[in-house]
Amino acid sequence: MKIATFNINGIKARVGALADWLDSAQPDVAMLQEIKSVDENFPRELFEERGYNVATHGQKGFNGVAILSKLPLEDVTRGLPGDDEDEQARWIEATVVGKTAIRLCGLYLPNGNPAPGPKFDYKLAWMERLQARAVDLLAAEEPAMMAGDYNVIPQPQDAASPEDWTEDALFRPDTRAAFQRIVNLGFTEAVSTRLPGPGHYTFWDYQAGAWRRNNGIRIDHILLTPQAADLMRDLGIDKEIRGYDKPSDHVPVWVDLDL
DNA sequence: ATGCCACAGCGTCTGTGA
Numbered sequence: 054m055k056i057a058t059f060n061i062n063g064i065k066a067r068v069g070a071l072a073d074w075l076d077s078a079q080p081d082v083a084m085l086q087e088i089k090s091v092d093e094n095f096p097r098e099l100f101e102e103r104g105y106n107v108a109t110h111g112q113k114g115f116n117g118v119a120i121l122s123k124l125p126l127e128d129v130t131r132g133l134p135g136d137d138e139d140e141q142a143r144w145i146e147a148t149v150v151g152k153t154a155i156r157l158c159g160l161y162l163p164n165g166n167p168a169p170g171p172k173f174d175y176k177l178a179w180m181e182r183l184q185a186r187a188v189d190l191l192a193a194e195e196p197a198m199m200a201g202d203y204n205v206i207p208q209p210q211d212a213a214s215p216e217d218w219t220e221d222a223l224f225r226p227d228t229r230a231a232f233q234r235i236v237n238l239g240f241t242e243a244v245s246t247r248l249p250g251p252g253h254y255t256f257w258d259y260q261a262g263a264w265r266r267n268n269g270i271r272i273d274h275i276l277l278t279p280q281a282a283d284l285m286r287d288l289g290i291d292k293e294i295r296g297y298d299k300p301s302d303h304v305p306v307w308v309d310l311d312l
Numbered sequence: 313a314t315g316c317c318a319c320a321g322c323g324t325c326t327g328t329g330a
Contacts, residue, residue, distance in 0.1 A: 062329085063319050087329085089320060114320050115328060164329060204330075223330065258330065259317035270330080302318080302330080 054151050054312040055079070057291075058159065058200040058273055060086040060256075060303035064095060070299050075103060078291060080307055081123045082149060084159030086202045088117035095119065112142040118159045118201070124149045133160070135182035143179070151312035153196060155281060158186070160201035165222030173222050176204070180231040187235050187276075196281040196312070199240075202303065203274045205232040207242070210251035211271035223272060241282035243275040243308050248288065256303045257295055264295050273306050284310040 057080040061067040064085075075083065083105075088095060090111045097107045100121050110131040111117035120126060126147040133144035143161040148154055160183070165176030183199075190197045206224045209215040218224035236242050244253060254269025263269065277285065287309040295304050 066319060087319090166330070218330095221330075256330075260330095261316050263317095272330085 054081045054149075055307055055309050056082040056084070056157065056198070056200070057305045057307035058084045058086070058202075058275060059305040060161070060202040060273060060301060062087050062301040062303065063089040065090065066299065067301055068096060068099060070294070070297060070301065072099060072103075073297070074291065074294055074305060075100075078305065078307070080305075082157065083121040083305075084145075084157065084200050085119040085121065086117075086159065086161035087115070088119050089115050090117055108145060108147055110142045110145040112140070116142045116161060118142060118145045118161050120145055120147050120157060120159055122147070122149050124151065133179065133182050133186060135185055136178075153312060155310070155312055156190065156193075156195065156197040158190070158197070158199040160199060160203070162201070162203045162205065164204050165228065168220070168222040168225055173225075176222060177227060177231060180228075180235070184231070184235050184238070187238055187240070191239050191278055194280060195278065196284060196310070197278045198275060198281050198308075200275040200306075202272060203232065204272055205229065205274070206270050206272055207232055207245070207274075211253075213252075213254065213268045213270070218270070223270070236276065239279060240276040241279070241285070243277055243282070243285060243288055244271065244290070244306060247285070248290070253290060254292070255290060255306055259302055273303055275306060275308050277308075281310060284312060286311055
């Protein structure tokens, strides 16, 4: 089962590029971030006509996450637990059942800039809530994954120019430590496990010729519980689509699990 | 030190992103 995560940076602007990618990559599941759409305006038909079931958790203007799946989406829940006041649409969960079941969590972690400041505080608080959910997922001792745009550069080797990011919310010590704490609970960070070493970027800014100069960063991650990691057959980053027409600034990351 | 570029929204500018 091929399961992908992709920050599409706006469904309205990405209808063509997203359809092209689905048709060529043929993921069984795609977790999408930054749909920038309310649920009513999400073009479900585009995906349903390709055989996907669709679950969305959108909001007006920005944020918003969704899951597309060729298998039925069961027990869908929306919103990251731990703060009833939080209205930002950044988290969606569903279960799909292949040979065995897997719990899928799609996430769009807050950017956090400028740091320090209230947005950075929100990011760190959100990561604490993420850690609490992660603890529960591990305790279940079942296949599960948390995939999405983490807005975290884990290590200096995950940026082409790490010196440009030292003060940035994506790379500050507090951010990296919070991410490492979650991984260290017992997850497999799939990309760095399968593709060790520098240069495996998932985001290139639209500005200043970042793609042309390969000035990228690795911020889209897949975390697997041990029971899911045991099923991993393959993993990839579809970086070539960053050079196609009307691209997102992120590219898809996918994992093939024996499910 | 700033803007570079892109997207959505009631929109010819502002907020947001990374």
